[in-house]
Amino acid sequence: MKSDIFAPRSLWLAGAFLGALTLNAAAQQPAASPAPSAAPAAAAPLPPGSPLIGRPADSEAAAKLAPIAPPPIPAAADKLPTAKLKVPAGFNIEVYASGIANARSLAEGDKGTIFVGSRLVGNVYAISTDKDGKRTVKTIASGLHRPNGVAFKNGTLYIAELSKISKVDNAEDNLGSPAKLVTIFDKLPKDEAHGWKFIAIGPDNKLYIPVGQPGNNVLHDNEHGLIRRINLDGSGDEVIARGVRNTVGFDWNPENKQLYFTDNGRDWMSEDVPEDELNRITKVGEHFGAPYCLQGNIVDPEFGWGKSCADYTAPVALLGPHSAALGMRFYTGKMFPTAYKNQIILARHGSWNRSKKVGGDVLLVTLNKDGTVKKTEPFITGFIEDNKYIGRPVDVMQMKDGSLLVSDDYNGAVYRVSYGKQKVADKK
């Protein structure tokens, strides 16, 4: 069974190999034939994909910072930090499901199944609830390559791996056996850096697919730094936004159907700028600045020469430096107070490239009538303790009953936020 899933994996390995070669060529670095002299060479430029690009030399504080890898084994249910998480008065937060290694993006099926992607452990999970309210987590696919993105429409589950999109028909009907993935689109680059994907299906019934910039701060070709959309059969491929460094969350404003997306700002420029962005697409083909203009008002110190921020669409909100703003959805349910209706709930995974951590929370972003941002305020806090993570929120998703699910890839869990006296999830 597992070998079925493994066959395509050798293909991606081959693909990733080609990708690495391409990256190497693009680096245009002299094939350093190291001089046999005893003097250490001066540090040459880092490769374009490296998360370390831009790291200041000889800074002890900077040398302490490196991307934080979540543990591969989920935390035991009784070790989850739920009791330490704070929500506004009247709201409740509880564990919806645990034991979901590296839980990332969330999607709800027609019959109430919650599908969960992962970035580092190759699994896609299904959480199902039986008529007695008992919840079961099943791994429906494994051995995939960074299957971060999941989306669901009309019985079909869509899965985004690093460089291909697949579908699983009648996904909720066969949760007991491994999912049968059928590739629908694979015209995507194979870079590891920012290669994992969030996906979602828009009100136009098209599947939206981001392709990140292949590294921290790099000039790149036309196949990167963008959001594209395809028809659900894989046809009609079209780029709708450029200048996108790395978005891992987006949703459509229910009132005017405009797409809002989070975008992660570059690292190593400084502790405090640039900030992550919340953006809005008002017309197809808009350019959001990366890597030339950052956070709408800073020309990049390296690539910004001769560029002007006036030539790019500015963000509608800044979301904090290095805060890793990821999943976001408009709240359209009836459970939360009316102040939440049609507003944005947004998860910040939390920084690694900053001495004092920021993010590690879920925000409420309130909009004006014209779609600009009125204010941002904390919604769920408490994921950081003594400048360390005790959990890291990734995606948020409103369930049909109006409650909100939040995934945590650090603990491998999904939490549920509800409002009012109702403490337990609906027993269907």
Add this chain to the structure above:
Amino acid sequence: MRKTFVRRSMTALALALLASSASAQKFEERIAPCLACHGEKGRSETDNTPSLGAQQAPYALIQLYMFREKLRVNEIMNEMAKPLNDDDLRTFSDFIAKLPKPAPPADAGDAARMARGQAAAAQHRCNTCHNPDYSGKENVPRIGNQREDYLAKTLAEYKSNTRAGYDASMADVMAPVTPEQIADLAYYIARVR
């Protein structure tokens, strides 16, 4: 040589699997087949097989997990890790972290090659994540005084992405590193003091 090694490992493996069916198996018995190849005292004497001494526990845990899930492919290790549950992974990785760290080899190495390796390590900033003394931290492995053959093999696998890391860091870092530099890096890091 390689064949003998594989046969020996497979025999050890078969014995280990037989033994693991015994209900109250002592930890010493369970770890014995690991140490048979990886070395009793943290230092491996087996070709292409890493020393595990004082390895960072979170890194070791991730690798054992990836072997079990076949996210990292190695026939022997995939078989060895197959029967391990999550608690076993933790127990083994904690044990590995407490083994003595491998000592640098007695010979200081060829000065010119050491200098080239040091220059390459500085160029690619290996010490940022692996620490100035190459002891590693958390999910970043200890690499100082690792076996030279294993270091060279691993760097080449990361470069070709035939070893897909837990995350993308090493695939990215290795892209511009030349085969000559891989040889120098392995030579230097294996002997660094």
